[in-house]
Amino acid sequence: MPREGTPLSKLGFLTIGRFAESSPRDGHMETIDTIRRAEDLGFDSVWLRDRHLQYGISSPVAVMAAAAMVTSQIELGTAVIPLGLENPFRLAEDLATVDVLSNGRINPGVSVGTPMRYDDYRHVLYPDTHDVEDFSKERVLRLLRCLRGDPVSDFEGTVGIESFSRRVQPHSPGLADRVWYGGGLGSATWAGEQQLNYLTSSVVFTEGGPARDFATIQAEHIDAYRAAHPDPSRARVSQGLVVIPTDTATPDQIRRYEAYAESRFARTLEPQGPRGMVFAPDLVGPSDDLAARLYEHAGFQRATEVAFALPFSFEPDDYVQIITDMATRLGPALGWTPA
Structure with a gap:
């Protein structure tokens, strides 16, 4: 949808929130500070990855x-929470609580499927049920029912001095309408049918179809x-590529950014694995050049907002430079206006 001359409606970025095992607080506080800085720069959203048994946000x-308590306007999202590791009932309680605290700024992105490296820890995660757990899309529907306020208990009333509700509490109206889902072609169609919002990323799958470039496949999914969406005018689509503006970067930063992109470029040349995984090339350069490349990108042309992914392995000063250039150089080059 954002074609040249059409302003980008929402600008955000995605972070893994990395930390050192010896000082996890420092890494988490760096993430909080980054979110606070993003609000000061006028970003519409910050999205958090979800990493289990790794050195990123679990x-x-x-x-x-925590971020909701030090910000007042910026939207806070997840990209994504793998529901295979979650109880939808309990997750709904947590999400609704944070949504109430943030005054309605939460955008939960979720996924399904067998969790990554499930066999390594399934006996701890689900000691008695690991062989029968349902990792299908029904898990998303369970979460949605809880968030929408459908009854989850057969009892409502007062016992002694304690009052009980039939639905998950707190209830946060509108939160269910801000749930996001991502995935391949089948998931895209299903998300539309369920009237969920649609997250795209820097990975797509050919699913056995003919070889096409990344942008073409992503556009087909969108x-x-x-x-499939009953009301396409309400359908939110977010694009998540790795985009690194270099307008105010030092020569050393530019050298490292270009080396990072080059080290990952070979994997973009042909589909990987049995499902035909196709990676998007990382985009590095001055904002005017990046804007021109994005306007030519078939996936970007169909998105209504973006959450550009920050690389995993850069230094804190690098992230400051990148998000500052995103907000002050790249965003305006795309017609975006700070929040």
């Missing part, structure tokens, strides 16, 4: 709660999502 809902 509890994005807790981090959003088109399928909108075609």
Whole structure:
């Protein structure tokens, strides 16, 4: 949808929130400071990855709660919470609590499927049920029912001095309408049918189809999502590429950014694995050049907002430079106006 001359409606970025094992607080506080800086720069949103048994954010809902207390306007999202590791009932309680605290700024992005490296820890995660857990899209529907306020208990009333509700508490009206889902072509169609918002990333799958470039496949997925949505005018689509503006970067930073992109470029040349995984090339350069390349990108042309992904392995000063250039150089080059 953002074609040249059409302003980009919402600008955000995605962070893994990395930390050192020896000082996890420092890394988490760096993430909170980054979110606070993003609000000062006028970003519309910051999105948190979810990493389990790794040195990145394992509890994005807790981090959003902390961030909500030091911000007032910026939207806070997850990209994504793998529901295979969550109880939808309990997750709904946590999400609704943070949404109430943030005054309605939470955008939960979720996914389903067998969790990554599940066999390594399934006996701890689900000691008695690991062989029968349902990792299908029904898990998303369970979460949505809880968030919408459908009854989850057979009892409502007072016992002694304690009052009980039939639905998850707190209830945060509108939160269910801000749930996001991502994935391949089938997931795009399903998300549209369920009237969920649609997250795209820097990875797509050919799913056995003919070889096409990344942008073409991503555009096909977005088109399928909108075609399946009962009200396409309300359908939100976010694009998440790795985009690194270099306007105020030092020569050393530019050298490292270009080396990072070059080290990952070979994987973009052909589909990977049985599902035909296709990676998007990382985009590095001055904002005017990046804007021109994005306007030519078939996926970007169909998105209504963006959450550009920050690389995993850069230094704190690098992230400051990148998000500052995003807000002050790249955003305006795309016609975006700070919040």
